[in-house]
Amino acid sequence: MAAALTVARARGRDVADVPLAAIAAAAGMSRSTLLRRLGGTRGPLDDAVRRAGVDPGGRPPARERAIAAAASLIAEQGLGATTLDAVAAAADCALPTLHGLFEGRDGLLTAVFDRFGPLPDLEALAADPPDDLCELLREVHRAIISAFAREPRVLPAIFADACGRPGGPGQAMLKAMVPRTTESLRALLSPHIEAGRLQPLPFPMLVQLLLGPIVTHMLLRPTLEAAPGGELPSVDEITDTLASTYLRAVAT
CATH class of the missing domain: 1.10.357 (Tetracycline Repressor; domain 2)
Incomplete structure (x- = not known):
């Protein structure tokens, strides 16, 4: 995970956009060894990066996912149920990421209203x-x-x-x-x-x-x-x- 984050920062790209071969080289192992340790898919690596509070990318940006998730929660369950924890779970992103992107719940709700x-x-x-x-x-x-x-x-x-x-x-x-x-x-x-x-x-x-x-x-x-x-x-x-x-x- 540390190697993936280092290479991603150096290249200015999301972790999901960094080839496994480059991550393996930074971690001091072959690509096949890295794949074997990951169980044949890079999913566990992306999950570990998320647990570290970083969005691995490779899909719509966390901001877009959070706005879409919050909008659906507001429409289906109301504003009272639209907590940052609920949005983070629905958008599949870390809670610290939401705080960093929107500076709290009020900022997220304002972004949703601005969009919809x-x-x-x-x-x-x-x-x-x-x-x-x-x-x-x-x-x-x-x-x-x-x-x-x-x-x-x-x-x-x-x-x-x-x-x-x-x-x-x-x-x-x-x-x-x-x-x-x-x-x-x-x-x-x-x-x-x-x-x-x-x-x-x-x-x-x-x-x-x-x-x-x-x-x-x-x-x-x-x-x-x-x-x-x-x-x-x-x-x-x-x-x-x-x-x-x-x-x-x-x-x-």
């Missing part, structure tokens, strides 16, 4: 917005809809935790994303406010009027669809309706 929440789509939209205000509003609503529908279903679980546990991790995750969300929406709406197309209401109110209805709809939609007679308009129809309603409320 609406921020990537909103920031991409802010970088290249449509000129038409109504189409812009539709695109904002589509970003929220996509985030709620994205698998695994992280965003509904976060809202459920935030509503059920004031001061819990769900609320902390949402609050942590407020600055970036506000920055993106300000970049999208400010030109229309300055051009006189939107009323100069307090900006938080403009945001609440824009996001509140679509977030509420997406939270309630699964329940309403399952109810008797719960046939709802398509999400595209909802998007058009809410965009038009927003314009009637705040457009000049």
Whole structure:
């Protein structure tokens, strides 16, 4: 194991990408002897490297595995069950590795929200917005809809935790994303406010009027669809309706 780590560091590669012949030479034995001691496969060597707190590599990076594992745990069992120990076991990586990658559980949860929440789509939209205000509003609503529908279903679980546990991790995750969300929406709406197309209401109110209805709809939609007679308009129809309603409320 020490030889494998030494060679990997010297080559700037993951342990899994270092040939067994090079590891055997560094350990002072032949490749066949090393394979015999490992039982014919390099699996025991990778396991020993993991126990030492190092990811041997040869698969998706530990960060990507941890984010994916945490997202699945959040969607299936809720935020309360998404501990670092549970994520480490599901992602098959060492607990010290997670601490080093994310600086604790809060950092991991923030990374998950950043990946599965609406921020990537909103920031991409802010970088290249449509000129038409109504189409812009539709695109904002589509970003929220996509985030709620994205698998695994992280965003509904976060809202459920935030509503059920004031001061819990769900609320902390949402609050942590407020600055970036506000920055993106300000970049999208400010030109229309300055051009006189939107009323100069307090900006938080403009945001609440824009996001509140679509977030509420997406939270309630699964329940309403399952109810008797719960046939709802398509999400595209909802998007058009809410965009038009927003314009009637705040457009000049």
